[in-house]
Amino acid sequence: MWEVEDIKEACDRIERNTVYNAFKYCQQFFSSIMAKEDLIELYTLFECKKLTWNAMSKAWDAAFSGRSLSSEENELQKILKDRAKKETWATEYFGEVNCLALYHELENRSFREILPYIRTHYRLNLERLFEKYEYNPEFVETLFSLCEMRMKKLEKKRSVTPSQIEILHQVLQEDIFARVDSWAALIEYVTLLVPKDASENSARNIHDTDNLYDALMALQIIRYEGRKKYPISQITTCSLCWRVADTSNAKKKDKARCHVHLYEKAAERPARKKAYERALAVTRKLRYAHSSRSRLLAALTKFFPYDEKIIQIRLDHWSWWEYEPPQSVWPICGDPVFTDGFWEALPHVARFLRQQGCPLESLKAIIEAMMPLDSSADVQTAATYERWITAWTNDIRYFLPVMAHAEAWLAIYEELYPSLPVDM
Template structure:
């Protein structure tokens, strides 16, 4: 029979562990509470690497069907329930792909633990690297300069000279990517990797890099969701689409609606109940498209030079711009030209803009067409809006998350309402 210290230790270990670590270190304790059938079932899931927090929580909860749990047992129930809810939230970001086993490998691990895991199971892929940095001549020049320096040092030592490919890998691992010391840098790094073991029967169930990217993004987003933020300006993102909403007209800032999706009639505008209901339906499906939006944003950044700051915006949810003061945006993009290939990646946005007669070569026209300000906005809101127009026009890269969000939204709208024009 367990005592109070046993359950307190179980709570502590479960909070600090992955689902596999939690079951491994606490299965003896679970055996004293749960039925034998449930324990055998969980042990089977554990051995097959199919264990989930939801299964663990349900088995624990069912153990109290015939008695009321003590205060300590209720505490553990709450911990398991929270972990199961977090797991369910992560599933929403995976777009149906099989990311859950990898999520369970990395959840609750520190940054210092995740990086060695990645370097053990993944390797740099030169094809991906040069594809990603082909628009960044400074990076390529630095890379080959370092390779040349390393080659000369080896020649001076008169040692056996490795092949050029070996030297290139050494420079990438020991010089370029020797210090991956932030989440932003890690997200950047993993886009250059492929699994070391690509076989279907990999002993550790290693997944493709897209899954790794999705899991890391989900882990970061779940962390950010725990830190409540509030918009710093008068404008925010419409809770039902990508457009601008005025926070002064909303009961809650995270429930503000743009003029297109305003539900209640006011003196300044009519009610848009049909548009509101259609947007609700789109938003329900959009919840499951986060991974595709993340990959689209990563693809869009390839058309412009980018750095860690640009990668970081992808980690802070899609309304990141609400919390970033315009004065902190430092233009450094160089030529801001939208190529035909860029618009091919955003077919729904391109069509939406053309239908409004918007010239696709004008940054300001594109931003104003996608993020129109309501004509009834007061002076303070208009000033905040103008500051953002200036910031986005100076460096269009900061507007890319909005475009990726709009592309996903418009694609779902077309799927649900193929015969209806987009509400404007």
């Protein structure tokens, strides 16, 4: 068998490595306790790049079946199970798109290790960049001003002048995106990339970059979930849809439900059992729509001025408003205009609002129609709610996660119950 210090070192190394490096450190333990055929199966998965944490965890459990574990062995087992659990969640997050290879490539890497990997395998795409910033004249003006300055410097040196496209790429890489120094900035940067070695098929190019985006989002969410706090606000997100729920009416804050989806009968309020059951079915299926919802949110942000502070809404933190004080949301510059393209990206939400006679040009009307507060709410809850109505109206970009969540939810509801109106 092995020394205690050996397994302690293995635990430490597995904590800090990808699944493939972890397997290398575990080989000596596996080879001494496993049946030969089980070991060969793991080696086969390793060689063809299909090894998973789940496979390693199951192999470990099988090898130790029927015997008690030492404290060190038990610690290693916990680590493998934890990695397997995160991997299972990531698989559900990706849905039908297989991003596990990228997930395994990037997991447990530090930010400083991930960025060089991305810059080695991906490049900026000008079409994506100008599409994203077409509504931000300040960015475009700054970009071309830097290009002009660089051109003048080259002319003074009387050196061979690169083409305008080459200068544009130099400015983007060396001036605009020279410092990608946070997860938020990295996520933003990735939306502008395509693979360096991609084929001519542009659809596949975008799909490949979306895989990278999804893999990074999954890793960021897993990191966030580990330090998730309880809502500080008295209102929270309904556990079965996107609406507002009062935490004082729930046994657990993460199980609070809006007035539309209350299962139990309350004072002067009937039980909504059928609505509850339908919403439960939608929520179960919504678990597999994370990546499409993230992409929709990314698409919605392009219709508004870019601000690095607002990037937090892209980290899949759909209930961010439960944790951040509303005073930190300052009015957006200028009145936002909802274009036809914006509502085309949210067809189910647009229909939902029109059915209620909601004017699609009124920020407050949209927010109140989508996030109605129960008429029985107490004074304190109503006051908290009004503060958030003001915050969202000040900057509608902070409300985009709610709209993306509602669009995904309503689409699934229509798929499951095509002949039934949405419960209200």
